[in-house]
Amino acid sequence: MRHMATYDLMETIRNTNQWMGATARTVASYPAFALFSNPAIQWMAAWGEVAERSFERMNAKPDWGIRSITCADGRDHLVNIETVVQRPFGDLLHFDVAGRAEQKRKILLVAPMSGHYATLLRSTVISLIPDCEVYVTDWHNARDVPVSAGKFDIEDYTLYLVDFMRHLGPDTHVIAVCQPAPLTLAATAYLAEEDPDAQPRSLTLIGGPIDPDATPTDVTDFGRRVTMGQLEETAIQRVGFSYPGVGRLVYPGLLQLSSFVSMNLDRHSKAFGDQIMRVARGEASDHDAHNRFYDEYLAVMDMPGEFYLSTVERIFKNGEIAKNEFVVNGKPVDIGKITKVAVKTVEGANDDISAPGQCIAALALCTGLPDSMKASHLEPGAGHYGIFAGKSWRNNIRPLVLEFIDANSGKKPTAANSNAA
CATH class of the missing domain: 3.40.50.1820 (Alpha/Beta hydrolase fold, catalytic domain)
Structure with a gap:
């Protein structure tokens, strides 16, 4: 149950961040705020849009998109x-x-x-x-x-x-x-x-x-530095109650993603900071280079x-x-x-x-x-x-x-x- 609770906790954190992004974007879009220009409001809407999209992608399988x-x-x-x-x-x-x-x-x-x-x-x-x-x-x-x-x-x-x-x-x-x-x-x-x-x-x-x-x-x-016991204890969890594979031992995709990002944290942080500013200035698009890359990169699966x-x-x-x-x-x-x-x-x-x-x-x-x-x-x-x-x-x-x-x-x-x- 301990490993299953950890799995559900990670999913809860992901879902909460997606909700926070959606909330920030919605609040910043309140019609009354359109009466005056406020860079802080524009930035909040941009942050919400980028955050919602990013955390939503972590839970969905991308489409091949080959028509x-x-x-x-x-x-x-x-x-x-x-x-x-x-x-x-x-x-x-x-x-x-x-x-x-x-x-x-x-x-x-x-x-x-x-x-x-x-x-x-x-x-x-x-x-x-x-x-x-x-x-x-x-x-x-x-x-x-x-x-x-x-x-x-x-x-x-x-x-x-x-x-x-x-x-x-x-x-x-x-x-x-x-x-x-x-x-x-x-x-x-x-x-x-x-x-x-x-x-x-x-x-x-x-x-x-x-x-x-x-x-x-x-x-x-990395494979040499850790023992199999350490790896099993820190990387393996049981699927939570929200999915058909409940109880299956997996290496969660969200845990893998955290490892991917931490390897180049500065580069990813800069990429997201730049994207938020582009959205705030109206220079971003649904299929720009950032979204094309991160829509795939953030879509992870449990192994x-x-x-x-x-x-x-x-x-x-x-x-x-x-x-x-x-x-x-x-x-x-x-x-x-x-x-x-x-x-x-x-x-x-x-x-x-x-x-x-x-x-x-x-x-x-x-x-x-x-x-x-x-x-x-x-x-x-x-x-x-x-x-x-x-x-x-x-x-x-x-x-x-x-x-x-x-x-x-x-x-x-x-x-x-x-x-x-």
């Missing part, structure tokens, strides 16, 4: 988001472009389960839709999953990926972004031994902690407690993937069994979350692959988010990834394909 896309024929086509596989902890979505022939490239984009929704990859999806059939893993907020659905740890996550790959078939090209990179590599190796015909054509790992100790960062050091704890213990502390000692359902997963799936790694030179060296470690683990089926790219000047969104992704990384996919689309890599890879 249509311009294709190679120069026409706009409607995009229908279809659920092709539905599971308790996550679904497989397909972005179906109406009126367009099925594309040759079939991509499974594996989204992280690290506090934000899969919509964090919205710009990545938008950049791929015109040339590809795009499928995305859409992980659910753990607070909405009843306890009766059972546990969900990194082994379950891996088996979900195995099922998604089996469903899509062997002509799939998998792109894993950040946190799921090591588990996607493990899922591919699991298929290589258990169901070789279901393996994807290629696997692109973007900024993932395959070997966190290769180049330690503050994120990896299953066992998933979070097993990730820290087995990936970061014990390095089971890096040592090729990962076990799923009692079966050792040998990454060396991958013999016909081309593997590419992408890293950002300025990535302070998964630093250069952590992801490329995957290539050394793929002992069964010839060098012609391995590739790597280090993007100069790119940070963590820049390697899958923004200018670096659009102009440099995306074309290289698509070239790698095309080079490894045949049943057997030819000499030309090998050179391209």
